[in-house]
Amino acid sequence: MVKPSYRIRLLISGLLLAFAAYVSVTGMVDWYENRPPTIQEAFPTGTMVIGIDPTFPPFAVDNGQEIYGIDIDLANELADRMGVNVRFVPMGFDGLYDSLIDGQVDVVISALLLNPARTQDVRYTQPYFDNGLVLIADTANIQAMSDLPGNSLALEYGSNAHSESNTWIQRLEPFDLMPYELPQYALDAVRLDDADSALVDTTTYLLYQSQHPEWESQSNRVTNAYYAIAVRYDREAAWIWVNATLGGIIGDGTMQEIIERWFNQSSNNNTSDDSSSCFPLDCWNNIEPGIMPLEVAREEITAIFHSENVISNTVFSMEFQYEGNIMALSATDGIVTRIHVNIPEGTLQLSELIERYGEPEKVYGVLTSCARTIVFPDEGLIVYLNDYDDLEQIIDTGESISTIEFMAIEQTQNWTMDDSWQMDWNGYGRYCQTASIDETATPDR
Amino acid sequence: MTWKTFLLELSGFAFNFIRQYGIWIIRITLLWLVVGSLSAPGVRVILENPSQEVDAVRDHVCVHTRLIDEVPEWVMQRSLQLVREMGADTIVEFFPWAYIEREPGQYSWGQTDKIIRHAENQGLRVIARMGFVPYWARPDEVDDYTTLNYLPDESYDEFADFVAVFAERYAGTIDHIIIWNEPNLAFEWGYREPDPQDYVRLLQAVYEPVHEANPDVTILAGALAPTLEPEGSPNGLMDTLYLEQMYAAGASDYFDALSIHTYGFTNPTLQDPADDRLNFRRAELLFDIMAEYGDSETPVFITESGWNDHPRWTHAVRPSQRVQYTINAFEYVEENWTQVEELCIWAFRYPTPALSYPDNFTLVSTDFQISPLYYAIQAYAHGEEQEGTLWLSPPTE
Numbered sequence: 001m002v003k004p005s006y007r008i009r010l011l012i013s014g015l016l017l018a019f020a021a022y023v024s025v026t027g028m029v030d031w032y033e034n035r036p037p038t039i040q041e042a043f044p045t046g047t048m049v050i051g052i053d054p055t056f057p058p059f060a061v062d063n064g065q066e067i068y069g070i071d072i073d074l075a076n077e078l079a080d081r082m083g084v085n086v087r088f089v090p091m092g093f094d095g096l097y098d099s100l101i102d103g104q105v106d107v108v109i110s111a112l113l114l115n116p117a118r119t120q121d122v123r124y125t126q127p128y129f130d131n132g133l134v135l136i137a138d139t140a141n142i143q144a145m146s147d148l149p150g151n152s153l154a155l156e157y158g159s160n161a162h163s164e165s166n167t168w169i170q171r172l173e174p175f176d177l178m179p180y181e182l183p184q185y186a187l188d189a190v191r192l193d194d195a196d197s198a199l200v201d202t203t204t205y206l207l208y209q210s211q212h213p214e215w216e217s218q219s220n221r222v223t224n225a226y227y228a229i230a231v232r233y234d235r236e237a238a239w240i241w242v243n244a245t246l247g248g249i250i251g252d253g254t255m256q257e258i259i260e261r262w263f264n265q266s267s268n269n270n271t272s273d274d275s276s277s278c279f280p281l282d283c284w285n286n287i288e289p290g291i292m293p294l295e296v297a298r299e300e301i302t303a304i305f306h307s308e309n310v311i312s313n314t315v316f317s318m319e320f321q322y323e324g325n326i327m328a329l330s331a332t333d334g335i336v337t338r339i340h341v342n343i344p345e346g347t348l349q350l351s352e353l354i355e356r357y358g359e360p361e362k363v364y365g366v367l368t369s370c371a372r373t374i375v376f377p378d379e380g381l382i383v384y385l386n387d388y389d390d391l392e393q394i395i396d397t398g399e400s401i402s403t404i405e406f407m408a409i410e411q412t413q414n415w416t417m418d419d420s421w422q423m424d425w426n427g428y429g430r431y432c433q434t435a436s437i438d439e440t441a442t443p444d445r
Numbered sequence: 446m447t448w449k450t451f452l453l454e455l456s457g458f459a460f461n462f463i464r465q466y467g468i469w470i471i472r473i474t475l476l477w478l479v480v481g482s483l484s485a486p487g488v489r490v491i492l493e494n495p496s497q498e499v500d501a502v503r504d505h506v507c508v509h510t511r512l513i514d515e516v517p518e519w520v521m522q523r524s525l526q527l528v529r530e531m532g533a534d535t536i537v538e539f540f541p542w543a544y545i546e547r548e549p550g551q552y553s554w555g556q557t558d559k560i561i562r563h564a565e566n567q568g569l570r571v572i573a574r575m576g577f578v579p580y581w582a583r584p585d586e587v588d589d590y591t592t593l594n595y596l597p598d599e600s601y602d603e604f605a606d607f608v609a610v611f612a613e614r615y616a617g618t619i620d621h622i623i624i625w626n627e628p629n630l631a632f633e634w635g636y637r638e639p640d641p642q643d644y645v646r647l648l649q650a651v652y653e654p655v656h657e658a659n660p661d662v663t664i665l666a667g668a669l670a671p672t673l674e675p676e677g678s679p680n681g682l683m684d685t686l687y688l689e690q691m692y693a694a695g696a697s698d699y700f701d702a703l704s705i706h707t708y709g710f711t712n713p714t715l716q717d718p719a720d721d722r723l724n725f726r727r728a729e730l731l732f733d734i735m736a737e738y739g740d741s742e743t744p745v746f747i748t749e750s751g752w753n754d755h756p757r758w759t760h761a762v763r764p765s766q767r768v769q770y771t772i773n774a775f776e777y778v779e780e781n782w783t784q785v786e787e788l789c790i791w792a793f794r795y796p797t798p799a800l801s802y803p804d805n806f807t808l809v810s811t812d813f814q815i816s817p818l819y820y821a822i823q824a825y826a827h828g829e830e831q832e833g834t835l836w837l838s839p840p841t842e
Contacts, residue, residue: 056757093757094802111757115800157836158754158764162817163810179817179836181765188840 037237039082043106047085048238050075051105053093058207058262059111059227062090071109073258074128074249078109081245097122100232107242108230121233125243127226128255133161134205134219136190137197143220149173154186154195161186161199164223184208191215201225206263488519498568501532501826505778507572507789508808509537509749512560513544514796521559524794525567527809531819532826535570537623537748537789541577542607543593549581549603552610561618572621572748572787574668575608576633595635596625598643601650608651613658621663623704623748624651627670629687631680639682641690648699665746666691666700669731671708671723685720685730692738702786703740705731706749710760714773725750725774732784745784749791750774755802765836767805768821775825790822 004012040046052071054062060069067088079086089105096108101121111131114124135145142151145168155161157179165177178195180186183204189195191212200208205219229246231239249255463470508528515521528536538560546552564571582600583591596604612622627633628644648666655662669688674681682690684705705728712724720730728747735741753760754767762770771790778788794809804810808819821835 053757055759092759113800117797117800156764158768158817162764163814166817166820167814179765180839181763181834181836182839185837185839192840192842194840 037240039084039241042235042237042241043082043084047087048075048079048082049087049089049104049106051096051099051108052088052090052110053096054088054090055093056111058203070129070258070262071111073261074246074255075109077249077254077258078242078245081248082241097230100230103232106231106235106238111227112230114226114228118230119233122230123233123236123239123243124228124230125239125246126250127228128246128250129202129227129259130221130224131202131227132221132223132225133164133199134202135197135199135222136187136205136217136219138190138215138217139196140218142197143218145222146172148175148197150175151196152176152178154178154180154189154198156183156186156200157181159183160223161201165199190217210263488517490518490522492562492566496566496568497526497529499529499532499534501534502828503532503775503779503826504534505785505787506531506533506775506822506826507535507537507748507787508533508793509789509791510793511539511795513539513541513556516796518559518563520796522563522566523813524809525563525569527813527815527819528793529567529569531808531823533569533822535572535787535789536564536793537572537574538564539574539576539626540611541593542575542582542604543577543579545611546579546607548579554614561615565618570621571619572623572665572746572789573611573615573619574623574626574748575604575611576626578604592635594633595637596647598646601647604647605650605654609654609658612655612662616659616661620659620661621665621702621746622655623665623668623746624648624700626668627706628668629674629682629684630670630672633670638677638679639687641682641687641696642694645691645694645696645699648696652699663701663744664699665702665704665748666696668704668706668748670706671727673721673723684727685734688731688734692734692740697738697740697743700743702744702746703731703735704746704748706791707747708750708791709752709762709770709774711762713766714770714777725770725777728782728785732782741784743784744786745782746786747778747788750788751790751806753802753805755805758802758805761802761805764817768818768835771818772821772825772831775822 052060052067052075054060054067054069056069058069059071060067067090072088075086075088089099091099093110096110096112097118099105100108108122111129113131114127135142137143141147148168149172153165153175155165155177161183162177162179169175169177178186178189180189183198183200186195186198186200187205187208190198199222202219202221202225209215209217229242231242246255508531510524510528512521512524515524525536540557545554545557561571577593578591578596578600582597582603583595584597608622608624612619624647625633625644629639629641631637631639634640648664652664655664667688669684670681671684672681673683675683676686688703707725707728708723709725710723712722714725716722716724716726718724718726718729728745732741732745735743735745752762752767752770754764755761761767775788778785790808792807794807794813795804795811798804798811808816808822810816824831
């Protein structure tokens with residue numbers, strides 16, 4: 001066999017070396033391009049800027065001092081695990097996507113419904129909560145909508161649950177629809193055996209259940225409404241990190257712990273001493289029902305509601321139901337000026353009120369879209385009415401013939417009385433927002 | 446080769462081809478028939494014969510539809526059937542100039558004809574809303590970035606020509622035409638500061654040619670958005686100020702009816718109007734201005750109205766309130782606003798869901814789930830009296 005010449009061997013060796021170098025370089029390039037992104041690439045500033053709408057309890061609530069809720073805990077957990085700082089940018093619900101697309105924030109974590117129409121602009125992570133409709137019953141006989149014929153179904157009038165039920169009632173044998181003004185009333189109806197079942201969204205049910213831990217009920221899912229985190233489409237590295245980290249949070253049970261922590265808050269009576277970080281209703285559970293010393297109330301309420309945004313013309317007002325009582329308060333300059341409790345729930349003759357507390361001093365005009373307010377200053381009592389005509393009659397004639405139906409709602413409202421008297425609603429609670437106010441309705445101006 | 450031999454050879458070739466491959470031709474044909482029978486059939490749309498009529502007893506119930514972007518014809522037909530069954534006798538529909546006259550003088554009427562055909566078939570009156578400027582009638586984007594809502598002065602006549610062609614084509618079917626939408630908002634005025642004088646010049650350009658094209662036409666002006674933006678705001682101009690300035694610029698000679706938008710936002714129907722308040726009865730401030738300029742007999746069409754019940758939008762109300770306020774609004778119009786011809790609810794149905802708060806303005810979802818508000822309006826339109834509240838009293842312990 002003829003041995004190749006030295007030049008030939010040199011040439012072959014060179015070609016082999018060149019090939020090896022080519023493979024190495026292209027392999028490295030390929031590896032570099034396809035490697036997982038670093039956290040510096042995902043969040044170059046080392047901070048994850050989060051857009052959030054802090055008016056949707058228990059997912060995010062702004063008490064003026066801090067923002068707290070499920071989404072806040074989730075964001076902090078994500079940041080801890082990724083090793084980045086976190087900064088929240090509060091904004092209105094309708095500005096969330098714009099701020100993300102404009103690059104004002106890195107991600108949106110704000111109980112955001114998955115929206116396929118947005119996927120050209122944003123990437124969604126896997127969902128972390130399902131706020132779809134659930135069928136609630138306290139008997140095992142009703143586990144699905146198909147079990148409803150012959151039974152009654154309570155729901156919130158006009159809601160998605162009502163639309164969904166209308167669809168089902170066309171497919172099934174007849175069943176009774178029992179519409180109520182609020183979803184909580186629908187759940188009350190089941191708990192009090194007025195209805196066989198109720199259809200509400202998951203959040204409403206979990207909040208209600210936490211306030212009535214003694215009630216044994218079953219829930220079965222009827223529809224899905226997934227909440228997920230949104231990242232701008234061109235921020236793939238950020239999406240990879242957030243999605244993977246969220247997967248870990250869900251996978252090891254931390255997400256469930258966060259959810260349970262917030263939905264169980266209001267059932268843990270008197271367990272929290274840190275009023276600045278508790279969920280509002282839970283904070284209120286520290287307050288004993290009955291006539292409360294104003295100083296005690298001030299301390300409690302100021303801790304929760306004092307806000308740097310509160311200026312001299314800003315008033316907070318709140319009403320809510322607590323163990324069969326309606327509680328109401330008003331605060332000016334961040335200091336509670338009036339608070340009263342011990343108003344029986346249900347109906348009450350206004351004459352009884354006036355007999356007890358004297359003529360009301362002031363009518364607050366249209367303070368909320370679902371109630372009007374009168375004040376009995378000597379007693380520091382604020383009463384919310386939901387019947388305008390009744391109120392007019394009382395004010396005009398002094399007659400006390402009307403029946404007041406108190407509203408069992410949970411809300412706060414924050415309105416700024418600027419020159420144009422336009423209301424800036426920043427409320428806790430989803431309903432009864434206010435858009436404007438009469439000048440005559442100036443409490444403690 | 447003569448024609449005769451050519452034909453003979455061709456037929457011979459065809460005969461041999463069929464003899465050789467005929468079995469495959471039969472197999473492929475059978476396969477095509479089998480596969481074809483498995484595929485979903487298209488929805489065949491047949492106009493109802495005879496045409497339908499709205500049998501409601503209230504004659505001012507109207508909805509703003511969104512059909513121009515709807516692709517399947519059966520969806521269009523089903524939407525309009527539901528409108529009729531609800532008891533509305535009129536719809537407002539958008540007919541974008543940019544969709545129809547894509548090139549100067551070249552018209553594409555297919556989608557528009559379909560909408561009109563189905564609306565007529567359901568016995569519905571159509572109010573046409575005109576807007577959206579085609580690229581060729583806008584300034585060169587290289588020099589001046591513009592939007593579809595940007596109508597430069599020099600294109601007013603071209604817009605008027607288009608509206609005249611439209612009016613002539615649908616004369617007798619569409620006799621109500623709204624000129625532009627919410628010109629008092631910067632967004633709707635091509636991101637320019639709204640200018641009532643400019644808008645009156647647009648009305649002037651349109652009025653005569655459109656009346657010549659259809660002598661029975663009613664030109665609706667305004668379609669003003671409810672807003673509190675002060676003079677000089679980059680976002681818009683308060684509707685009351687805008688209307689006053691329209692009249693001051695001589696608008697009353699160039700429209701036959703006023704179109705207004707009056708939303709309730711978070712306020713109940715009966716709340717008193719005020720200059721600094723956005724609510725349903727804000728319309729009365731506009732009526733006052735009309736009266737001030739001697740125009741109180743001019744008909745008014747509320748071409749957008751309603752409440753929203755999205756749980757997270759700060760301008761929304763509860764679902765139960767939305768229903769009650771809307772029904773109250775129809776009752777209030779019937780009893781108090783004699784000059785108002787129609788109250789049109791925004792919006793009947795969207796072609797695609799927004800999956801956000803705008804969805805909570807609709808009466809029917811994209812997948813045709815019917816809202817309780819639809820049924821409440823249906824009951825009102827058919828004269829069913831509401832006894833007491835729409836919902837039960839709260840349960841008691």
